Amino acid sequence: MPAQLGDRTVRAASTPVRDGKGTPLHFEKIQKELKNVRCEGVKREFYNSASRLDKIMKTKESRQFGAHVAKYLAKENFDAAYALLAPILAERTPFRSLDLIGKEIGAAQMDSVDTFLNHIALHKTMGGWVVIASALREWIPADMETALARVPELAIPADTWYATDIFGERIPGPSLVADFDRALPLLAPWRVHENRWTRRMVGVAIHFWAKRSRYKAELIPRVPELLDFLEPTFEEWNIDAVKGIGWGLKTLGKYFPEITAPWLAKQKSRRHRAIMMRKAMTYFSDEHRAQVME
Numbered sequence: 532m533p534a535q536l537g538d539r540t541v542r543a544a545s546t547p548v549r550d551g552k553g554t555p556l557h558f559e560k561i562q563k564e565l566k567n568v569r570c571e572g573v574k575r576e577f578y579n580s581a582s583r584l585d586k587i588m589k590t591k592e593s594r595q596f597g598a599h600v601a602k603y604l605a606k607e608n609f610d611a612a613y614a615l616l617a618p619i620l621a622e623r624t625p626f627r628s629l630d631l632i633g634k635e636i637g638a639a640q641m642d643s644v645d646t647f648l649n650h651i652a653l654h655k656t657m658g659g660w661v662v663i664a665s666a667l668r669e670w671i672p673a674d675m676e677t678a679l680a681r682v683p684e685l686a687i688p689a690d691t692w693y694a695t696d697i698f699g700e701r702i703p704g705p706s707l708v709a710d711f712d713r714a715l716p717l718l719a720p721w722r723v724h725e726n727r728w729t730r731r732m733v734g735v736a737i738h739f740w741a742k743r744s745r746y747k748a749e750l751i752p753r754v755p756e757l758l759d760f761l762e763p764t765f766e767e768w769n770i771d772a773v774k775g776i777g778w779g780l781k782t783l784g785k786y787f788p789e790i791t792a793p794w795l796a797k798q799k800s801r802r803h804r805a806i807m808m809r810k811a812m813t814y815f816s817d818e819h820r821a822q823v824m825e
Contacts, residue, residue: 590627590631593627593628593629593631593632594631594632594634594635596615596619596632596635597631597632597633597634597635597636598635599615600612600615600616600632600635600636601635601636601638601639603615604636604639604640604643604644604647605639605640605643607643607646609646609647609650612647612650613647613650613651613654616632616651616662617654619632619658620651620654620656620658620659620662621656621658622658624658626661629658629661629662629665630661630665630701631665632662632665633661633662633663633664633665633666633668633669634665634666634668634669636662636665636666637665637666637667637668637669637670638669641670641674641677644666645681648663648666648667648681648685651663652685652688652689655689657693657694657697660689660693660694660697660698661697661701663685663698664697664698664700664701664702665701667681667682667685667701667702668701668702668705671702671705671706671709672709675706675709675710675713675714675717676717678702678706679702679703679706679714679717679718682698682702682703682729682732683721683724683726683728683729685698686698686728686729686732687726687728687729689728690728692728692731692771692774694728695728695731695732695735695771695775696731696732696735696775698732699731699732699734699735699736699738699739699775700735700736700738700739703718703721703732703733703735703736703739704735704736704737704738704739704740704743705739706718706736707736707737707739707740708739708740708743708744711740711753715756715760718733718736719760721733722760722761722763722764723763727769727771727772728771728772730764730767730769730772730775730776731771731772731774731775731776732775733761733764733775733776733779734761734764734772734774734775734776734777734778734779734780735775735778735779736779737757737760737761737779737780737782737783738778738779738781738782740753740757741754741757741779741782741783741785741786741787742782742786744786745785745786745787746786751787751790754783754787754790754791755790755794757779757783758783758790758791758794761776761779761780762798764776765798765801765803765807766801766802766803767803767804767807768804770804770806773804773806773807774806774810776807777806777807777809777810777811778810780795780807780810780811781810781811781813781814783811784811784812784813784814784815784819785813785814788814788815788816788819789819791811791819792815792819792820792822792823793822795808795811795812795823796822796823796825799823799824808823
């Protein structure tokens with residue numbers, strides 16, 4: 532499994548579908564649970580979903596499938612909606628397909644979506660985190676505050692680096708891209724949050740912003756703002772959080788080395804994990820590396 536999940540990660544194995552007690556929930560058990568679902572159409576849709584798992588869902592098909600799941604949310608039939616989604620989450624479904632499914636689900640009524648996302652989160656599948664995060668991303672234009680507030684509530688119980696990075700690249704990162712001045716103050720408390728995964732997401736969000744903002748001259752003045760924003764995190768000691776923050780610095784250093792290098796030179800005398808500095812200088816030229824180390 533890769534150390535980090537970027538946009539180029541297109542396939543990843545889902546962890547087993549699990550019930551609320553963490554017990555693996557295989558197709559046989561899902562089928563038994565379907566006996567409690569009275570709607571024959573739902574059962575039929577479950578088997579139709581399972582039968583096409585050997586195919587990569589195309590864009591149109593993914594959107595249609597997500598919209599179909601969302602119809603059950605309008606009826607508050609969350610068990611039936613999850614019965615449709617479970618086979619997709621139990622297999623190696625491409626992240627792009629899961630993103631499209633989540634996008635359609637996120638367009639439904641917010642209260643119903645919120646309830647359904649909690650339902651998905653109980654099963655703790657990798658694909659489920661993608662669907663959840665992509666659904667929450669749809670809230671950013673209308674209610675960024677609520678979208679961001681839900682992230683720690685869902686990511687902390689996930690308690691794993693890949694769920695953290697999935698959320699970081701889909702909600703706080705896009706929030707910075709969409710409305711920098713509005714998002715940055717909302718992320719400020721995350722830097723000192725008691726949970727290491729929330730602190731890690733600050734770096735993941737900045738990595739996403741830097742990747743999306745590269746080569747855009749009008750955004751260069753934002754880079755010093757982000758570096759100043761990260762300054763309190765430079766002494767972070769938890770290794771999981773350090774890797775996320777270092778990832779953000781690495782991407783800033785890759786695309787804006789002439790700004791990041793002198794900033795790092797000022798930080799090097801502070802107490803810090805060696806991996807933080809190594810990651811930050813990953814893409815530096817010899818010239819920029821010397822500027823930091825002199």
